[in-house]
Amino acid sequence: MTLEFPSNNQVVGVGQPLPDLLYATIDDLQLGLAAGTFTSVDLVKAYLARINEVNSVLHAVIETNPDAISIAASLDTERAGGSTRGKLHGIPICIKDNIATLDKMNNTAGSFALLGAIPPSDSTIAAKLKAAGAVIIGKCNLSQWANYRSSNSTNGWTSRGGQTMGAYYPMQDPSGSSSGPGVVSSLGLAAAAVGTETSGSIISPSSRNSLTGIKPSVGLASRYLIVPISQTQDTPGPMTRTMVDAAYILSIIAGQDPYDNYTSAIPFETIPDYAAECNSEGLRSAKIGIPRNAITVSSTNGPEITAFNASISVFKQLGATIVDNADFPDLAGYMNFSGGSYTTDPVVGADFVVDVANYFNEMTTNPHNIKSIQDLINFTETYAPEDYPDRNIATWLNAASLNVTMGDANYYAALLEQYYYGSNATILGALEKYDLDALIIPSSMSPGYAAIAGYPIVTVPLGYYPASTNVTYNSRGTLVSLGPNFPFGLSFYGRRFSEASLVKYACAFESATNYRQLKNPYIIPNIQLIDVM
Structure with missing residues (x-):
């Protein structure tokens, strides 16, 4: 095979380019698969090799799927027979280690x-991802218990x-x-990844790893058999290198589910494309609109503020009308909430006490016989590898001691209050007051x-x-x-279930700026498709 290394970071072989896996999009991979330039098995082998190359430093993957290659082979057979399932057919992805798989x-x-717990x-x-042809090659590491x-x-x-x-600086907080x-998505250790968010858990790591990320409206995608924190706030969503890739995944995971x-x-019968x-x-x-009263300037975030303000001209050049000072109408109330x-x-807290117990009790195998938050507390306090008491359980103790129970009057009063402060007092209030499409x-x-309030957010690199930033x-x-x-x-804010509009706006901004391409991580896997073919 004759190889050449052109300037666009692609390796060429058999007359077709092999995409650089640091940059490859789902469309790039589908073109190569459709042309027969490489197979899904090749992709899985390459991504697994890339994980093995850097995981001892970055610890981004908690375990890999021992059946990934055989699953990819069966999907290659389907493709060879003239059948594909859509954009994710044969595409390796990694999911957060709180999203259950029966494998x-x-x-x-x-x-x-x-x-060792086994879900039903x-x-x-x-x-849904498996049915769409995705190859789930592993489970991604996380903040334990999703930081709860x-x-x-x-x-x-x-x-x-x-x-x-x-991967953008040694010992970087991810x-x-x-x-x-x-980290997996940013480094091309898989074609894409799926995370979950209660508050910030998709948007913040997407931002810190130069990714696009979609935190969907609560209720757009099912949480069934995802290790819970709160049914009122939890939501899964894609974390990808491009907005289009995130949109492909969102269309697959969204939809009604009788288990959630x-x-x-x-509000719609057909999930949008x-x-x-x-x-x-x-x-x-x-x-x-720009809610200026919610944008705080600190001694360290100057580069973010400067870049954000500079982005306004980009929006205007792309045909948007910008309404500055579209402030949250009751920010003071929110701050005191x-x-x-x-x-x-x-x-x-009340949600977690009930929801985590329900999750454990749904397991068909529950090795430690944990059935309640108190059982979980007891296990963590006595099982040395859980690193207690060096890492405390203060959040659980607070939840377990609440004078609020899911479904009681205090719970519903608090729920209504938080819905108000996340909607009319802030996001929805600004959208309505200034007649806006997004913030x-x-x-x-x-x-x-x-x-x-369960509202959606879409983030793109900015x-x-x-290089002169002080290390803290x-x-x-x-x-x-x-x-x-x-x-x-x-980030883009919109009304509940307005993801189609937010994705459209984010795609246009990303297309005009392409900030992700400005800097590469300091550590990049060397393994490429050619190394496994």
Whole structure:
């Protein structure tokens, strides 16, 4: 085979380009698969080799699927017979280790408490991904229990998987809780990844790993057999290198599910083709607001603010009308609202007490016979690998001691209050008052408002901290919390179930800027398709 290495980071063989897996999109991979240039088996082998190459440093993958190659081979056979299932046919992806699969992989939220537990079936979204032809090659590491355990742990740490680190600076805090999916997708350790969010867990690691990410409206995608925190706030979503790839995945995982009654609120019968309107014209005639009173300037976030302000001219050039100072109407009320932090929110705490018990009790095999939050507390306090008491269980203790029970009057009063502060007081209030299609805000400031009312967020890359940035460490001294080349993003807010519009706007902005391509990670796997073919 004659090889050449052209300037566009592609390796050419057998007359067709082999895409560089650091950059490859789902469409790139489908072109190669359709042309017979490579197979799904080749892709799986290449991605598994890339994981093996860097995982000892970054700890982004908690385990890989021992059946991935045989699954890919069966999908190659389908393709050879003239049948494909769509955009994800034969595409290797990695999912967060709180999304259950009924196969040879575990689903543990990073804890030994769930190691060996067997669910009654695939989670709904895993089943949808498999039915669409995706090859789930592994489970991504995360912040343990999706960051709902400790007040003194670190983003990306689990007892099972160790400490995930970002790839843009040595010892980079990857953000959380979908830390592993962020690193996996950014480095091309899989074609794409799926994470989950309660408050910030898709948007923040997507932003910190220079990715696009979609935190869907609560209820757009089923949470059945995803290790829960809160049924009022949890939602799964894609974390990818391009907006189109995220849109492909969202169209597959979205939809009603009888096992998740929140999905009955979906206001349309047919799930949109979210990628259909991804083009450079998507912002033309859009009316976009900026909630200035929610944008805070600190001693360290200057580069983000500067880049955000500079982006306004891009929106205008793309045909959008910008309404500056489209402020949240009751930001002061939100700031005084005691339920804004999901680790102390009484609604989230009451949800967790019930929802985590229900999850354990649905397992067909429950090795440690955990049936309640108290059982989980007892296990964690006595099982040394869980790193207690060095990493505490303060969040669980708070939830277990609440004077609020799911379904009682105090619960519903608190729920109504948080819905108000996440909608009319903030996002929805600004959208309605100024007659807007969407809002934009730096991604580092976006999650909390949308979390408590179940509103969607879409984030896209916006830039990187300069090389002169001072290195600062987390409280444990184990991660760099801010440093040179750290990525950051821009977020779009919209009304519930307005993802089609938000994706359209984000696609246009991404197409005009392509900020992800400005900097590469400091550590990049060397393995490419040619090495396994």
